[in-house]
Amino acid sequence: MVKEITTKSFKNEVIESSVPVLIECWASWCLPCKQIDPALNLLAETYKDRCKILKINIDRNPVISRDYKVQGLPAFLLFVNGKEVDRKTGSQTDEQLQKLIEQALSESGKEGSSDSSKKEEDIIKDRLRDLGYM
């Protein structure tokens, strides 16, 4: 089972994590969120100590949603050294999620990776590119 965190445990589990973290922002009303659980469980098993897979319910933790400007669900936020380096919004295939994690792992292996974290602007550009608008 993928671990569910809250606003209270966010700092400890995500910001201070020594390994990359993939966190799914979800809500009970989000149909794709309900379907993704088996894929996340599988990823958690595959990556074990190399990358943490977590979940956070956005309705129950509105502060996180506000701070990270989560505007659509499911949102998969990727953290390396406590900073958000990438995100994907909307349902993802197993392969797409795996690719996201692999990228994070290669990022975290680089020297000074905390300085290379993406700016919000870059993240939006990436998302638009994903959607084929750029």
Next chain:
Amino acid sequence: MKPHNAEKTCWNCPAALFKGNVDFRACGQSQEEIKAKLGEEGQIMIECARRPELGYFEPTITFEQCTEWEKGEYGYQLKDMRVMILGMDGYLGWALALKLAKLGFRVSGIDNYTRRDTVMEKGAHTIVPIEKMTDRLHAAQDVLGLHINFRRMDIRERDKLGPFLEEEKPEAIVHYGEIPSAPYSMVDVDHALAVQDNNTLGTLGLLWLIKDIVPETSLIKLGTMGEYGAPLTGRPLFEGMFPSDAILKWRGKEWSLGGEITPRDPVSFYHVSKVQDTFNVYEACKYWWLRSYDIQQGVIYGVHTDETAADPRLRTRFDIDEWFGTVVNRFVAQAIMGIPLSIYGAGEQIKGFIALEDAMECMVRLIVSPPEPGQYDVVNQVSGLYKLNDAAETIASVANEKYNLDTKIQRVSNPRVETEIHPFETVSRKLPNEFKFKQRVSLEKEIDRIFKLLTQPHIKKRIAEKAHTILPKTHWTGEKKDADIIETYKPGSKTYGEYQGILDLE
């Protein structure tokens, strides 16, 4: 083992007062400041309608921990939980009303007696005699000591239903208040309009009432497996939505279909009304944070629940006419009358089925385990798959071996427009896994119960009076004529296609 709903929390409980305490738009559409009441560490705080002494608290109390939820036969049950049944006079509605009241729920209900009227319009009657509603309610009181609050009204009479909802403040609403007949919706334009008006518009109006009066209630809404149709590709019939590993591939790119509502392929204007309901209910959950389980029920059959069998005055109706008789129920009546069991077309059509008693059990499990605000979920309520040919063979063999009848099977021209030979794979994982439903009744056992009841002389007489309403006359072309007889044969004398459907319960 803990009951299936032990770990559910205030987020699932209809007594939790979220309104005004939670800004459900914290995500997404709204970039406004959070209006929710937050604790010192950013956690949501709410109040409880049943336990005001708690003040503001974090909604993390589980059903197992809460004193308002008590352990019962079907998991934790909210004390005196108020449940309203729409369509309480019907085949399912009456059986469920008795079952819930017996379990200690506070039951209310409405009905406008459409079913009694439409069966009469066909020139038929329920072959298991039922009392007037007033007498049914008295019998429930006399025999089982149950009080049920009933009002006669149409779900479309919002000026009546609104005040009744205000009065009862149901914590769950079971919506059986629809016209459940494919052929009835295909009789002519007036019937098609009547079905869609009652079903689709009735449900849409209901959703607005729920939003304004009881937004915390859970709507347990009856759909049908027939919404899905039978795709010739053999694609599984998922429970409403695609799983996340379902992928759309197109022009070298891939997308996850996870969570998207699966295609529907209804097979009559009645089934279309159910598909429209699906979208209306889903949207209402999304816009207003209502909560609902949409039940895609298989073909229902049977006579027995413990409560309806307790006294002849408590029996639920049982129809056998071409409009309202479901296939297994109709076959048993035909066998008793010596009429060959009439299969439409090739008879290789595969359908999901469930017995009345099992369906009622599923309903209780769903009622005590409400969805969260905004949650729309779909369950496929099926306990077995049968080919019509095989169902006919099973019923004929029980009839001939156990009841000494000489039953034959007959193929007639198919009055419907449907695929007669098709693959069929159904996923029905949620009820057995999340709600811990276990099938209690096999097809053979329930068939036997139906035979036992229907062979009683006074009921046999009632079948004989209306036997002429069994064979199909309503064609999807709009014509009214007898179906042509293709062949008549003895059970066991024919070889059918080997393909069997797949029911995925894991």
